[in-house]
Amino acid sequence: MGGPRFEPVRTVRAYERIVEQVEEAIESGTLRPGQRLPSERDLMGQFSVSRSTVREALRVLQARGLVRSRPGDPHGAEVQPFTPVELHKSMTMLARVDGLSLGELVQFRMVLDSSANLLAARLRTDEQLAEMDTAIAAMRAAVEVGYDEFSAADVAFHDAVARASRNKLIQICTEVVRSIVLGLIAGKIAAAPDRVALMRRSIRHHEEVLAAVRAGDGPLAARLSRRTMYDYYEEYVPTSERPALRALLE
Amino acid sequence: MGGPRFEPVRTVRAYERIVEQVEEAIESGTLRPGQRLPSERDLMGQFSVSRSTVREALRVLQARGLVRSRPGDPHGAEVQPFTPVELHKSMTMLARVDGLSLGELVQFRMVLDSSANLLAARLRTDEQLAEMDTAIAAMRAAVEVGYDEFSAADVAFHDAVARASRNKLIQICTEVVRSIVLGLIAGKIAAAPDRVALMRRSIRHHEEVLAAVRAGDGPLAARLSRRTMYDYYEEYVPTSERPALRALLE
DNA sequence: ATAGTGCACTGGTCCGACCAGTAGGCTGCA
DNA sequence: TGCAGCCTACTGGTCGGACCAGTGCACTAT
Numbered sequence: 001m002g003g004p005r006f007e008p009v010r011t012v013r014a015y016e017r018i019v020e021q022v023e024e025a026i027e028s029g030t031l032r033p034g035q036r037l038p039s040e041r042d043l044m045g046q047f048s049v050s051r052s053t054v055r056e057a058l059r060v061l062q063a064r065g066l067v068r069s070r071p072g073d074p075h076g077a078e079v080q081p082f083t084p085v086e087l088h089k090s091m092t093m094l095a096r097v098d099g100l101s102l103g104e105l106v107q108f109r110m111v112l113d114s115s116a117n118l119l120a121a122r123l124r125t126d127e128q129l130a131e132m133d134t135a136i137a138a139m140r141a142a143v144e145v146g147y148d149e150f151s152a153a154d155v156a157f158h159d160a161v162a163r164a165s166r167n168k169l170i171q172i173c174t175e176v177v178r179s180i181v182l183g184l185i186a187g188k189i190a191a192a193p194d195r196v197a198l199m200r201r202s203i204r205h206h207e208e209v210l211a212a213v214r215a216g217d218g219p220l221a222a223r224l225s226r227r228t229m230y231d232y233y234e235e236y237v238p239t240s241e242r243p244a245l246r247a248l249l250e
Numbered sequence: 251m252g253g254p255r256f257e258p259v260r261t262v263r264a265y266e267r268i269v270e271q272v273e274e275a276i277e278s279g280t281l282r283p284g285q286r287l288p289s290e291r292d293l294m295g296q297f298s299v300s301r302s303t304v305r306e307a308l309r310v311l312q313a314r315g316l317v318r319s320r321p322g323d324p325h326g327a328e329v330q331p332f333t334p335v336e337l338h339k340s341m342t343m344l345a346r347v348d349g350l351s352l353g354e355l356v357q358f359r360m361v362l363d364s365s366a367n368l369l370a371a372r373l374r375t376d377e378q379l380a381e382m383d384t385a386i387a388a389m390r391a392a393v394e395v396g397y398d399e400f401s402a403a404d405v406a407f408h409d410a411v412a413r414a415s416r417n418k419l420i421q422i423c424t425e426v427v428r429s430i431v432l433g434l435i436a437g438k439i440a441a442a443p444d445r446v447a448l449m450r451r452s453i454r455h456h457e458e459v460l461a462a463v464r465a466g467d468g469p470l471a472a473r474l475s476r477r478t479m480y481d482y483y484e485e486y487v488p489t490s491e492r493p494a495l496r497a498l499l500e
Numbered sequence: 501a502t503a504g505t506g507c508a509c510t511g512g513t514c515c516g517a518c519c520a521g522t523a524g525g526c527t528g529c530a
Numbered sequence: 531t532g533c534a535g536c537c538t539a540c541t542g543g544t545c546g547g548a549c550c551a552g553t554g555c556a557c558t559a560t
Contacts, residue, residue: 040541070522073541111362169358177419291510326510505559510551510554513550
């Protein structure tokens with residue numbers, strides 16, 4: 001045992017150093033959304049690197065959604081407010097490359113939505129209840145209009161519940177996973193011959209969920225919401241995956 | 251009303267086109283992990299752009315975790331297997347920039363872990379049960395050794411449960427959120443004066459959860475796991491946030 | 501057959517240049 | 531004096547060429 005422990009030398013690229021510095025500034029709040037970075041030509045002076053290196057760093061920061069640059073903008077790149085678009089992209093990539101099945105995605109939605117309902121039943125405000133009422137009313141009104149409108153109202157309801165849970169992680173994951181699911185089954189529901197009946201049943205289910213939330217019965221709302229979602233997506237999930245989904249229905 | 255609907259012209263940067271093409275190739279499976287991209291000098295020929303443009307595209311792809319390039323590698327950039335590192339980065343960024351509180355994170359862990367237990371109770375194999383046994387044995391052995399070892403065994407237990415849930419999304423989110431939580435409270439548990447007692451209690455709780463999983467009682471396992479996690483993290487969560495966490499404990 | 505060496509090529513960085521686009525100041529008109 | 535419209539200085543996007551340190555492979559000498 002002996003000798004000094006030598007760490008492997010990690011060669012750090014110049015552009016990575018720049019990325020780290022800017023990220024650090026944003027994380028620490030030194031750079032706030034809306035603020036501007038110096039121009040690329042200024043930055044090459046400040047960091048003592050060439051413009052190519054500065055630009056590669058900016059590309060990375062832009063890919064992470066932290067800054068945005070427009071050609072011709074005399075004020076330099078703008079620091080962006082945080083958005084889950086990157087989260088969304090990586091999850092979408094995960095879904096496609098790593099082969100996430102529709103079953104897994106729907107199952108995860110059931111988990112998220114039921115948890116949101118469980119929390120919402122205890123934490124919801126009257127305003128949020130009103131939002132949910134409005135959303136269900138919009139669903140009813142949309143039955144005769146079209147599936148797109150119905151779907152939008154449905155989304156609004158689940159978003160209202162997610163907000164009422166007061167957990168940002170639940171809200172964001174709900175949003176991300178839902179858009180992936182909707183992308184996978186795009187058009188299939190709209191094309192279903194009995195879609196009007198499906199919509200009506202879904203409305204009834206949502207009303208039951210909302211009643212439980214209003215009554216403050218979290219476990220009931222959670223159970224009902226899982227059932228609602230299962231019924232809604234069941235026929236699009238391969239039969240082999242359905243047992244795993246049903247495991248969530250007590 | 252009338253006239254043709256003109257779409258706003260979106261100017262697409264050259265490097266973005268390249269990113270899109272490569273992403274498409276990876277998503278469609280044309281490019282598989284381990285395969286190599288042509289060298290930058292080849293790519294500039296194939297895409298008819300300059301090397302700077304090729305490099306900016308590669309920077310973006312690398313930032314997304316899709317490819318990796320090493321200096322001097324005669325085979326060009328390597329297509330990477332999908333890993334949730336990018337998911338992790340964006341979530342970490344979200345936690346820091348958007349001000350995710352420890353309470354929200356722990357709450358989300360409770361949601362994930364309890365769902366994983368609920369599913370694991372029905373879907374676990376005997377091998378997975380054995381893994382959980384092993385992990386708890388390691389926790390017991392680690393009490394006298396140190397907190398780091400204990401924590402590692404604890405992580406192993408929860409990972410085994412997550413795997414048994416057979417839902418990749420749950421596994422990945424568990425991993426990501428847990429590492430953020432552990433980062434936030436790093437050292438605090440290890441420094442607690444009564445940490446040995448805490449560890450012993452935690453082991454007891456884990457044993458109860460495992461017993462429920464073994465018995466196939468999903469709802470019980472889920473409820474116990476929420477309680478376990480709440481007890482474990484309670485004192486690090488600001489008192490103002492605790493009611494929201496307790497809302498998950500029936 | 502193998503150990504060692506050189507080379508062709510890689511990615512990382514720098515430089516200088518040109519272009520289209522933007523914003524804000526300036527000019528000129530009313 | 532007020533405003534409309536032009537001008538210009540600057541921006542980011544792209545190009546092409548150059549140099550360097552590192553890598554793997556083929557070739558060489560043993």
